[in-house]
Amino acid sequence: MTNKILIVEDDEKIATILAKYAQGSGYNHHIINDGAEVISWVKANEPDAILLDIMLPNVSGTELCKQIREFSEVPVLMATAKVEEIDRLLGLEIGADDYICKPFSPKEVMARIKTILRRVPTKAPDSLFQLDVVSQRAKLQNIELPLTPVEFRILHAFTSKPDNVWNREQLLNKMYDDYREVSDRTVDSHVANLRKKLLASQLKHDFIGSVYGVGYRFVLP
Structure with missing residues:
Protein backbone atom coordinates (compact mmCIF):
# COMPACT_ATOMS: atom_id res chain seq x y z
CA MET A 1 0.00 0.00 0.00
CA ARG A 119 9.02 4.73 13.44
CA VAL A 120 5.34 3.87 13.18
CA PRO A 121 4.32 0.22 13.68
CA THR A 122 2.50 -0.99 10.59
CA LYS A 123 -0.58 -3.15 10.60
CA ALA A 124 -1.63 -5.70 8.05
CA PRO A 125 -5.22 -5.80 6.80
CA ASP A 126 -7.81 -6.75 9.44
CA SER A 127 -5.24 -5.76 12.11
CA LEU A 128 -4.11 -9.38 12.49
CA PHE A 129 -0.44 -8.44 12.43
CA GLN A 130 1.47 -5.71 14.22
CA LEU A 131 4.94 -5.12 12.77
CA ASP A 132 7.52 -2.75 14.25
CA VAL A 133 10.12 -2.06 11.57
CA VAL A 134 12.53 -0.42 14.03
CA SER A 135 12.82 -3.35 16.44
CA GLN A 136 11.97 -5.89 13.72
CA ARG A 137 9.44 -7.57 15.99
CA ALA A 138 6.15 -8.97 14.77
CA LYS A 139 2.97 -9.95 16.56
CA LEU A 140 -0.02 -11.93 15.37
CA GLN A 141 -3.16 -11.01 17.31
CA ASN A 142 -0.91 -9.45 19.98
CA ILE A 143 1.21 -12.60 20.43
CA GLU A 144 4.86 -12.21 19.41
CA LEU A 145 6.17 -14.37 16.59
CA PRO A 146 9.69 -15.89 16.94
CA LEU A 147 11.04 -14.62 13.62
CA THR A 148 14.58 -14.20 12.35
CA PRO A 149 15.45 -10.82 10.77
CA VAL A 150 15.11 -12.29 7.28
CA GLU A 151 11.74 -13.85 8.11
CA PHE A 152 10.56 -10.52 9.50
CA ARG A 153 11.49 -8.75 6.26
CA ILE A 154 9.63 -11.32 4.19
CA LEU A 155 6.55 -11.01 6.39
CA HIS A 156 6.76 -7.21 6.20
CA ALA A 157 6.83 -7.42 2.40
CA PHE A 158 3.86 -9.79 2.32
CA THR A 159 1.72 -7.75 4.71
CA SER A 160 2.56 -4.39 3.13
CA LYS A 161 1.15 -5.57 -0.21
CA PRO A 162 -1.11 -8.53 0.53
CA ASP A 163 -2.58 -8.62 -2.97
CA ASN A 164 0.82 -8.99 -4.65
CA VAL A 165 2.24 -12.13 -6.15
CA TRP A 166 5.94 -12.12 -5.22
CA ASN A 167 8.63 -13.81 -7.29
CA ARG A 168 11.89 -14.97 -5.72
CA GLU A 169 13.95 -12.04 -6.99
CA GLN A 170 11.52 -9.53 -5.45
CA LEU A 171 11.63 -11.34 -2.12
CA LEU A 172 15.42 -11.55 -2.28
CA ASN A 173 15.61 -7.77 -2.65
CA LYS A 174 13.50 -7.44 0.50
CA MET A 175 15.52 -10.04 2.44
CA TYR A 176 18.97 -8.45 2.09
CA ASP A 177 20.28 -4.91 1.68
CA ASP A 178 23.65 -5.85 0.20
CA TYR A 179 22.45 -7.49 -3.04
CA ARG A 180 24.20 -10.75 -2.21
CA GLU A 181 24.06 -13.74 -4.52
CA VAL A 182 21.87 -16.50 -3.15
CA SER A 183 20.00 -19.34 -4.81
CA ASP A 184 16.27 -19.71 -5.27
CA ARG A 185 16.45 -22.57 -2.79
CA THR A 186 17.66 -20.15 -0.10
CA VAL A 187 14.63 -17.91 -0.69
CA ASP A 188 12.33 -20.93 -0.65
CA SER A 189 13.90 -22.15 2.59
CA HIS A 190 13.30 -18.85 4.40
CA VAL A 191 9.73 -18.67 3.10
CA ALA A 192 9.11 -22.26 4.21
CA ASN A 193 10.42 -21.50 7.72
CA LEU A 194 8.19 -18.43 7.97
CA ARG A 195 5.24 -20.46 6.70
CA LYS A 196 5.76 -23.11 9.42
CA LYS A 197 5.90 -20.48 12.16
CA LEU A 198 2.70 -18.85 10.95
CA LEU A 199 1.00 -22.25 10.70
CA ALA A 200 2.04 -22.97 14.29
CA SER A 201 0.45 -19.73 15.53
CA GLN A 202 -2.87 -19.53 17.31
CA LEU A 203 -4.83 -19.13 14.06
CA LYS A 204 -3.46 -22.34 12.47
CA HIS A 205 -3.92 -20.68 9.10
CA ASP A 206 -1.69 -21.16 6.05
CA PHE A 207 -0.91 -17.53 5.22
CA ILE A 208 1.55 -18.22 2.38
CA GLY A 209 0.32 -19.76 -0.82
CA SER A 210 2.40 -20.90 -3.79
CA VAL A 211 1.67 -19.51 -7.24
CA TYR A 212 2.84 -22.05 -9.81
CA GLY A 213 5.62 -20.80 -12.04
CA VAL A 214 5.79 -17.41 -10.31
CA GLY A 215 6.36 -17.42 -6.56
CA TYR A 216 4.21 -16.71 -3.51
CA ARG A 217 1.06 -14.91 -2.44
CA PHE A 218 -0.02 -13.83 1.04
CA VAL A 219 -3.41 -15.32 1.91
CA LEU A 220 -5.49 -13.80 4.70
CA PRO A 221 -8.02 -15.94 6.60
Missing part, protein backbone atom coordinates in the same frame (compact mmCIF):
# COMPACT_ATOMS: atom_id res chain seq x y z
CA THR A 2 1.36 3.43 -0.99
CA ASN A 3 1.71 5.95 1.84
CA LYS A 4 -0.50 9.02 1.62
CA ILE A 5 1.12 12.33 2.56
CA LEU A 6 -0.78 15.51 3.37
CA ILE A 7 1.12 18.68 2.48
CA VAL A 8 -0.24 21.72 4.35
CA GLU A 9 1.47 24.74 2.81
CA ASP A 10 0.02 28.08 1.68
CA ASP A 11 2.97 28.98 -0.57
CA GLU A 12 1.87 27.56 -3.92
CA LYS A 13 5.41 27.30 -5.33
CA ILE A 14 6.73 25.41 -2.29
CA ALA A 15 3.68 23.14 -2.21
CA THR A 16 4.07 22.28 -5.90
CA ILE A 17 7.75 21.42 -5.47
CA LEU A 18 7.04 19.26 -2.42
CA ALA A 19 4.23 17.48 -4.27
CA LYS A 20 6.60 16.73 -7.16
CA TYR A 21 9.19 15.26 -4.79
CA ALA A 22 6.52 13.29 -2.90
CA GLN A 23 5.38 11.74 -6.15
CA GLY A 24 8.97 10.99 -7.11
CA SER A 25 9.46 9.28 -3.74
CA GLY A 26 6.49 7.00 -4.40
CA TYR A 27 3.97 8.72 -2.11
CA ASN A 28 0.42 9.70 -2.86
CA HIS A 29 -0.12 13.29 -1.84
CA HIS A 30 -2.74 15.97 -1.24
CA ILE A 31 -2.20 19.71 -0.81
CA ILE A 32 -4.16 22.02 1.50
CA ASN A 33 -3.33 25.74 1.67
CA ASP A 34 -5.86 26.86 4.31
CA GLY A 35 -5.61 25.83 7.95
CA ALA A 36 -9.40 25.81 8.31
CA GLU A 37 -9.69 22.86 5.90
CA VAL A 38 -7.16 20.55 7.55
CA ILE A 39 -8.99 18.84 10.42
CA SER A 40 -12.03 17.71 8.43
CA TRP A 41 -9.78 16.37 5.65
CA VAL A 42 -7.54 14.44 8.05
CA LYS A 43 -10.54 12.84 9.76
CA ALA A 44 -12.06 11.84 6.42
CA ASN A 45 -8.90 10.59 4.72
CA GLU A 46 -6.53 9.37 7.47
CA PRO A 47 -3.14 10.26 5.89
CA ASP A 48 -0.01 8.32 6.84
CA ALA A 49 2.03 11.48 7.51
CA ILE A 50 1.52 15.24 7.50
CA LEU A 51 3.95 17.99 6.51
CA LEU A 52 2.52 20.95 8.37
CA ASP A 53 3.62 24.55 7.92
CA ILE A 54 3.30 26.77 10.99
CA MET A 55 2.25 29.98 9.23
CA LEU A 56 -1.13 29.29 7.62
CA PRO A 57 -4.29 31.29 6.89
CA ASN A 58 -7.09 31.06 9.49
CA VAL A 59 -5.63 28.35 11.75
CA SER A 60 -1.92 28.09 12.59
CA GLY A 61 0.06 24.90 12.20
CA THR A 62 0.77 24.73 15.93
CA GLU A 63 -2.94 24.89 16.76
CA LEU A 64 -3.71 22.31 14.07
CA CYS A 65 -1.12 19.92 15.47
CA LYS A 66 -2.69 20.18 18.93
CA GLN A 67 -6.14 19.49 17.47
CA ILE A 68 -4.88 16.53 15.41
CA ARG A 69 -3.35 14.97 18.52
CA GLU A 70 -6.79 14.93 20.14
CA PHE A 71 -7.93 12.20 17.74
CA SER A 72 -4.91 10.85 15.82
CA GLU A 73 -1.30 9.73 16.24
CA VAL A 74 -0.46 10.35 12.57
CA PRO A 75 3.21 11.42 12.23
CA VAL A 76 3.54 15.20 11.86
CA LEU A 77 6.58 17.01 10.47
CA MET A 78 6.40 20.73 11.24
CA ALA A 79 7.92 23.30 8.90
CA THR A 80 8.88 26.70 10.24
CA ALA A 81 10.71 29.83 9.13
CA LYS A 82 10.46 31.32 12.64
CA VAL A 83 13.55 30.60 14.72
CA GLU A 84 11.72 31.47 17.93
CA GLU A 85 9.29 28.56 17.31
CA ILE A 86 12.03 25.93 17.40
CA ASP A 87 12.27 25.69 21.20
CA ARG A 88 8.54 25.01 21.41
CA LEU A 89 8.79 22.34 18.72
CA LEU A 90 11.77 20.67 20.34
CA GLY A 91 9.94 20.70 23.67
CA LEU A 92 7.18 18.61 22.04
CA GLU A 93 4.64 21.06 23.42
CA ILE A 94 2.38 20.56 20.43
CA GLY A 95 2.84 16.85 19.76
CA ALA A 96 4.92 17.07 16.58
CA ASP A 97 7.20 14.17 15.66
CA ASP A 98 9.89 16.28 14.00
CA TYR A 99 10.53 19.75 12.62
CA ILE A 100 12.41 21.26 9.71
CA CYS A 101 13.46 24.87 9.13
CA LYS A 102 12.81 26.93 6.02
CA PRO A 103 14.39 27.29 3.59
CA PHE A 104 14.75 23.53 3.26
CA SER A 105 15.76 20.99 0.66
CA PRO A 106 12.78 19.00 -0.70
CA LYS A 107 15.00 15.91 -0.64
CA GLU A 108 15.61 16.42 3.08
CA VAL A 109 11.88 16.80 3.68
CA MET A 110 11.22 13.45 1.96
CA ALA A 111 14.03 11.85 3.95
CA ARG A 112 12.51 13.16 7.21
CA ILE A 113 9.08 11.84 6.22
CA LYS A 114 10.56 8.45 5.38
CA THR A 115 12.24 8.37 8.79
CA ILE A 116 9.13 9.18 10.80
CA LEU A 117 7.10 6.67 8.80
CA ARG A 118 9.63 4.00 9.77
Whole structure:
Protein backbone atom coordinates (compact mmCIF):
# COMPACT_ATOMS: atom_id res chain seq x y z
CA MET A 1 0.00 0.00 0.00
CA THR A 2 1.36 3.43 -0.99
CA ASN A 3 1.71 5.95 1.84
CA LYS A 4 -0.50 9.02 1.62
CA ILE A 5 1.12 12.33 2.56
CA LEU A 6 -0.78 15.51 3.37
CA ILE A 7 1.12 18.68 2.48
CA VAL A 8 -0.24 21.72 4.35
CA GLU A 9 1.47 24.74 2.81
CA ASP A 10 0.02 28.08 1.68
CA ASP A 11 2.97 28.98 -0.57
CA GLU A 12 1.87 27.56 -3.92
CA LYS A 13 5.41 27.30 -5.33
CA ILE A 14 6.73 25.41 -2.29
CA ALA A 15 3.68 23.14 -2.21
CA THR A 16 4.07 22.28 -5.90
CA ILE A 17 7.75 21.42 -5.47
CA LEU A 18 7.04 19.26 -2.42
CA ALA A 19 4.23 17.48 -4.27
CA LYS A 20 6.60 16.73 -7.16
CA TYR A 21 9.19 15.26 -4.79
CA ALA A 22 6.52 13.29 -2.90
CA GLN A 23 5.38 11.74 -6.15
CA GLY A 24 8.97 10.99 -7.11
CA SER A 25 9.46 9.28 -3.74
CA GLY A 26 6.49 7.00 -4.40
CA TYR A 27 3.97 8.72 -2.11
CA ASN A 28 0.42 9.70 -2.86
CA HIS A 29 -0.12 13.29 -1.84
CA HIS A 30 -2.74 15.97 -1.24
CA ILE A 31 -2.20 19.71 -0.81
CA ILE A 32 -4.16 22.02 1.50
CA ASN A 33 -3.33 25.74 1.67
CA ASP A 34 -5.86 26.86 4.31
CA GLY A 35 -5.61 25.83 7.95
CA ALA A 36 -9.40 25.81 8.31
CA GLU A 37 -9.69 22.86 5.90
CA VAL A 38 -7.16 20.55 7.55
CA ILE A 39 -8.99 18.84 10.42
CA SER A 40 -12.03 17.71 8.43
CA TRP A 41 -9.78 16.37 5.65
CA VAL A 42 -7.54 14.44 8.05
CA LYS A 43 -10.54 12.84 9.76
CA ALA A 44 -12.06 11.84 6.42
CA ASN A 45 -8.90 10.59 4.72
CA GLU A 46 -6.53 9.37 7.47
CA PRO A 47 -3.14 10.26 5.89
CA ASP A 48 -0.01 8.32 6.84
CA ALA A 49 2.03 11.48 7.51
CA ILE A 50 1.52 15.24 7.50
CA LEU A 51 3.95 17.99 6.51
CA LEU A 52 2.52 20.95 8.37
CA ASP A 53 3.62 24.55 7.92
CA ILE A 54 3.30 26.77 10.99
CA MET A 55 2.25 29.98 9.23
CA LEU A 56 -1.13 29.29 7.62
CA PRO A 57 -4.29 31.29 6.89
CA ASN A 58 -7.09 31.06 9.49
CA VAL A 59 -5.63 28.35 11.75
CA SER A 60 -1.92 28.09 12.59
CA GLY A 61 0.06 24.90 12.20
CA THR A 62 0.77 24.73 15.93
CA GLU A 63 -2.94 24.89 16.76
CA LEU A 64 -3.71 22.31 14.07
CA CYS A 65 -1.12 19.92 15.47
CA LYS A 66 -2.69 20.18 18.93
CA GLN A 67 -6.14 19.49 17.47
CA ILE A 68 -4.88 16.53 15.41
CA ARG A 69 -3.35 14.97 18.52
CA GLU A 70 -6.79 14.93 20.14
CA PHE A 71 -7.93 12.20 17.74
CA SER A 72 -4.91 10.85 15.82
CA GLU A 73 -1.30 9.73 16.24
CA VAL A 74 -0.46 10.35 12.57
CA PRO A 75 3.21 11.42 12.23
CA VAL A 76 3.54 15.20 11.86
CA LEU A 77 6.58 17.01 10.47
CA MET A 78 6.40 20.73 11.24
CA ALA A 79 7.92 23.30 8.90
CA THR A 80 8.88 26.70 10.24
CA ALA A 81 10.71 29.83 9.13
CA LYS A 82 10.46 31.32 12.64
CA VAL A 83 13.55 30.60 14.72
CA GLU A 84 11.72 31.47 17.93
CA GLU A 85 9.29 28.56 17.31
CA ILE A 86 12.03 25.93 17.40
CA ASP A 87 12.27 25.69 21.20
CA ARG A 88 8.54 25.01 21.41
CA LEU A 89 8.79 22.34 18.72
CA LEU A 90 11.77 20.67 20.34
CA GLY A 91 9.94 20.70 23.67
CA LEU A 92 7.18 18.61 22.04
CA GLU A 93 4.64 21.06 23.42
CA ILE A 94 2.38 20.56 20.43
CA GLY A 95 2.84 16.85 19.76
CA ALA A 96 4.92 17.07 16.58
CA ASP A 97 7.20 14.17 15.66
CA ASP A 98 9.89 16.28 14.00
CA TYR A 99 10.53 19.75 12.62
CA ILE A 100 12.41 21.26 9.71
CA CYS A 101 13.46 24.87 9.13
CA LYS A 102 12.81 26.93 6.02
CA PRO A 103 14.39 27.29 3.59
CA PHE A 104 14.75 23.53 3.26
CA SER A 105 15.76 20.99 0.66
CA PRO A 106 12.78 19.00 -0.70
CA LYS A 107 15.00 15.91 -0.64
CA GLU A 108 15.61 16.42 3.08
CA VAL A 109 11.88 16.80 3.68
CA MET A 110 11.22 13.45 1.96
CA ALA A 111 14.03 11.85 3.95
CA ARG A 112 12.51 13.16 7.21
CA ILE A 113 9.08 11.84 6.22
CA LYS A 114 10.56 8.45 5.38
CA THR A 115 12.24 8.37 8.79
CA ILE A 116 9.13 9.18 10.80
CA LEU A 117 7.10 6.67 8.80
CA ARG A 118 9.63 4.00 9.77
CA ARG A 119 9.02 4.73 13.44
CA VAL A 120 5.34 3.87 13.18
CA PRO A 121 4.32 0.22 13.68
CA THR A 122 2.50 -0.99 10.59
CA LYS A 123 -0.58 -3.15 10.60
CA ALA A 124 -1.63 -5.70 8.05
CA PRO A 125 -5.22 -5.80 6.80
CA ASP A 126 -7.81 -6.75 9.44
CA SER A 127 -5.24 -5.76 12.11
CA LEU A 128 -4.11 -9.38 12.49
CA PHE A 129 -0.44 -8.44 12.43
CA GLN A 130 1.47 -5.71 14.22
CA LEU A 131 4.94 -5.12 12.77
CA ASP A 132 7.52 -2.75 14.25
CA VAL A 133 10.12 -2.06 11.57
CA VAL A 134 12.53 -0.42 14.03
CA SER A 135 12.82 -3.35 16.44
CA GLN A 136 11.97 -5.89 13.72
CA ARG A 137 9.44 -7.57 15.99
CA ALA A 138 6.15 -8.97 14.77
CA LYS A 139 2.97 -9.95 16.56
CA LEU A 140 -0.02 -11.93 15.37
CA GLN A 141 -3.16 -11.01 17.31
CA ASN A 142 -0.91 -9.45 19.98
CA ILE A 143 1.21 -12.60 20.43
CA GLU A 144 4.86 -12.21 19.41
CA LEU A 145 6.17 -14.37 16.59
CA PRO A 146 9.69 -15.89 16.94
CA LEU A 147 11.04 -14.62 13.62
CA THR A 148 14.58 -14.20 12.35
CA PRO A 149 15.45 -10.82 10.77
CA VAL A 150 15.11 -12.29 7.28
CA GLU A 151 11.74 -13.85 8.11
CA PHE A 152 10.56 -10.52 9.50
CA ARG A 153 11.49 -8.75 6.26
CA ILE A 154 9.63 -11.32 4.19
CA LEU A 155 6.55 -11.01 6.39
CA HIS A 156 6.76 -7.21 6.20
CA ALA A 157 6.83 -7.42 2.40
CA PHE A 158 3.86 -9.79 2.32
CA THR A 159 1.72 -7.75 4.71
CA SER A 160 2.56 -4.39 3.13
CA LYS A 161 1.15 -5.57 -0.21
CA PRO A 162 -1.11 -8.53 0.53
CA ASP A 163 -2.58 -8.62 -2.97
CA ASN A 164 0.82 -8.99 -4.65
CA VAL A 165 2.24 -12.13 -6.15
CA TRP A 166 5.94 -12.12 -5.22
CA ASN A 167 8.63 -13.81 -7.29
CA ARG A 168 11.89 -14.97 -5.72
CA GLU A 169 13.95 -12.04 -6.99
CA GLN A 170 11.52 -9.53 -5.45
CA LEU A 171 11.63 -11.34 -2.12
CA LEU A 172 15.42 -11.55 -2.28
CA ASN A 173 15.61 -7.77 -2.65
CA LYS A 174 13.50 -7.44 0.50
CA MET A 175 15.52 -10.04 2.44
CA TYR A 176 18.97 -8.45 2.09
CA ASP A 177 20.28 -4.91 1.68
CA ASP A 178 23.65 -5.85 0.20
CA TYR A 179 22.45 -7.49 -3.04
CA ARG A 180 24.20 -10.75 -2.21
CA GLU A 181 24.06 -13.74 -4.52
CA VAL A 182 21.87 -16.50 -3.15
CA SER A 183 20.00 -19.34 -4.81
CA ASP A 184 16.27 -19.71 -5.27
CA ARG A 185 16.45 -22.57 -2.79
CA THR A 186 17.66 -20.15 -0.10
CA VAL A 187 14.63 -17.91 -0.69
CA ASP A 188 12.33 -20.93 -0.65
CA SER A 189 13.90 -22.15 2.59
CA HIS A 190 13.30 -18.85 4.40
CA VAL A 191 9.73 -18.67 3.10
CA ALA A 192 9.11 -22.26 4.21
CA ASN A 193 10.42 -21.50 7.72
CA LEU A 194 8.19 -18.43 7.97
CA ARG A 195 5.24 -20.46 6.70
CA LYS A 196 5.76 -23.11 9.42
CA LYS A 197 5.90 -20.48 12.16
CA LEU A 198 2.70 -18.85 10.95
CA LEU A 199 1.00 -22.25 10.70
CA ALA A 200 2.04 -22.97 14.29
CA SER A 201 0.45 -19.73 15.53
CA GLN A 202 -2.87 -19.53 17.31
CA LEU A 203 -4.83 -19.13 14.06
CA LYS A 204 -3.46 -22.34 12.47
CA HIS A 205 -3.92 -20.68 9.10
CA ASP A 206 -1.69 -21.16 6.05
CA PHE A 207 -0.91 -17.53 5.22
CA ILE A 208 1.55 -18.22 2.38
CA GLY A 209 0.32 -19.76 -0.82
CA SER A 210 2.40 -20.90 -3.79
CA VAL A 211 1.67 -19.51 -7.24
CA TYR A 212 2.84 -22.05 -9.81
CA GLY A 213 5.62 -20.80 -12.04
CA VAL A 214 5.79 -17.41 -10.31
CA GLY A 215 6.36 -17.42 -6.56
CA TYR A 216 4.21 -16.71 -3.51
CA ARG A 217 1.06 -14.91 -2.44
CA PHE A 218 -0.02 -13.83 1.04
CA VAL A 219 -3.41 -15.32 1.91
CA LEU A 220 -5.49 -13.80 4.70
CA PRO A 221 -8.02 -15.94 6.60
